[in-house]
Amino acid sequence: MNEIRVTVNGREVVEDVEPRLLLTDFLRHRLGLTGTHVGCEHGVCGACTVRLDGVSVRACCVLAVQADGSAVETVESLAEDGLLSPLQDAFKRHHALQCGFCTPGILMAADDLLSRGRPSREEIVEMLSGQLCRCTGYAPIVAAIEDACNTLSQGFEAIDG
Amino acid sequence: MKPAPFEYIAARSVEEALAALARDEDAKPIAGGQSLVPALNMRLVRPTLLVDLNHAGLDAVEVNGVVRVGAMARQAAVERDARTHPLLREALPYVGHFVTRNRGTVGGSVAHADGSAEIPLCLAALGGTIVAEGPNGRREISPEDFFVTHYLTTLAPGEIVVETTWPLPAAGEGAAFEELALRAGDYALAMVAVVLRRSNGVARDVRVYVAGDRPTALADVAATLDGVGVSAATAREAGELASEAVGPTDSIHASASYLRHLTGTLVERALLRAWERTA
Numbered sequence: 001m002n003e004i005r006v007t008v009n010g011r012e013v014v015e016d017v018e019p020r021l022l023l024t025d026f027l028r029h030r031l032g033l034t035g036t037h038v039g040c041e042h043g044v045c046g047a048c049t050v051r052l053d054g055v056s057v058r059a060c061c062v063l064a065v066q067a068d069g070s071a072v073e074t075v076e077s078l079a080e081d082g083l084l085s086p087l088q089d090a091f092k093r094h095h096a097l098q099c100g101f102c103t104p105g106i107l108m109a110a111d112d113l114l115s116r117g118r119p120s121r122e123e124i125v126e127m128l129s130g131q132l133c134r135c136t137g138y139a140p141i142v143a144a145i146e147d148a149c150n151t152l153s154q155g156f157e158a159i160d161g
Numbered sequence: 162m163k164p165a166p167f168e169y170i171a172a173r174s175v176e177e178a179l180a181a182l183a184r185d186e187d188a189k190p191i192a193g194g195q196s197l198v199p200a201l202n203m204r205l206v207r208p209t210l211l212v213d214l215n216h217a218g219l220d221a222v223e224v225n226g227v228v229r230v231g232a233m234a235r236q237a238a239v240e241r242d243a244r245t246h247p248l249l250r251e252a253l254p255y256v257g258h259f260v261t262r263n264r265g266t267v268g269g270s271v272a273h274a275d276g277s278a279e280i281p282l283c284l285a286a287l288g289g290t291i292v293a294e295g296p297n298g299r300r301e302i303s304p305e306d307f308f309v310t311h312y313l314t315t316l317a318p319g320e321i322v323v324e325t326t327w328p329l330p331a332a333g334e335g336a337a338f339e340e341l342a343l344r345a346g347d348y349a350l351a352m353v354a355v356v357l358r359r360s361n362g363v364a365r366d367v368r369v370y371v372a373g374d375r376p377t378a379l380a381d382v383a384a385t386l387d388g389v390g391v392s393a394a395t396a397r398e399a400g401e402l403a404s405e406a407v408g409p410t411d412s413i414h415a416s417a418s419y420l421r422h423l424t425g426t427l428v429e430r431a432l433l434r435a436w437e438r439t440a
Binding site for chain 2: 002018019020022025041042043046049052055056057058060061062063065066068109112113125126127129130131
């Protein structure tokens, strides 16, 4: 057992973990954060995408023990005080989810992409190539991310200078 | 779909990593983990000890005559680093996906040596090197001497990749990377890297590399363009020669004859784009 100290969605947690425990299972089973979904468990589907020290990663391809000393954000961190983030709100308005299984991972990957400035449509589509959705056909997802881009555009102007 | 048990050490330096690896012959180093953790999850590999390189101080990118890319430099960071060779930056968006490149490393991809990986192909095409450290010290290895076949390199037991070195673009140089996959981020059906130099209106130092079970030089194809200008006609001829030079096998995605044709087309396109870039 290894003791790890991780800040998850702003809250510090200290837990003993076996080295083989995946970050997905740590979040879901130890912390009850079941928003992070487990699809393929080998890095292909993207349903388990979370942020690790600010950047999006596959939580199924990171060991919990590797997150020691790091900050992790999950999909549960996006809404504040019950208020959907602009990205989540755009997903709702564009019907960018049907079964919703892929949604947490897509939100976290898109949230990372949008935090780097205004992406092109091609960059959005390329990012989505790593996030499997079998319901929507992706069109409403692309539309929602582009819509969120526009909502956030004042922020981008600040980033772009 | 859960790893078998293992012990874990987060190495704080290369020395610590080497000491840990020397202790246990079934130990494995872990870099970005984008190939190793899936293999652990599927229990395709069952190391007794994982030696984590993520805190070993190997993530710097430095320029001194060549570009020295620390083994743990993330693919996403190198993709955005204007100091690194344009060929590498052109190829990196084809490596995995947006999210996996945040975690995946340049050194990890080289050490993993998947035959269909973009980074080893670029390293070979540019004539870079692999710097390894192990129980017998530090050594620099050419890609020709490093990559053996799929997932097999000449790294010795207990030895790790600590950096790769990449030449800076030469005067008059042009390079291009071409790949076709069924979907973005999928394993490539075929990929090609071309590096050449324009001198007095003709091509010199032409290097044409394709991915096979390891990065493979098509020297005979490159030789046809040495001392010749690259034109639509000469690029097409070189492409046809390339399609005869490779030996792909039928797969569920494409027939061998299609893959031959595809390689020829990618060689032709890469030659033309590399030549344009010399201007």
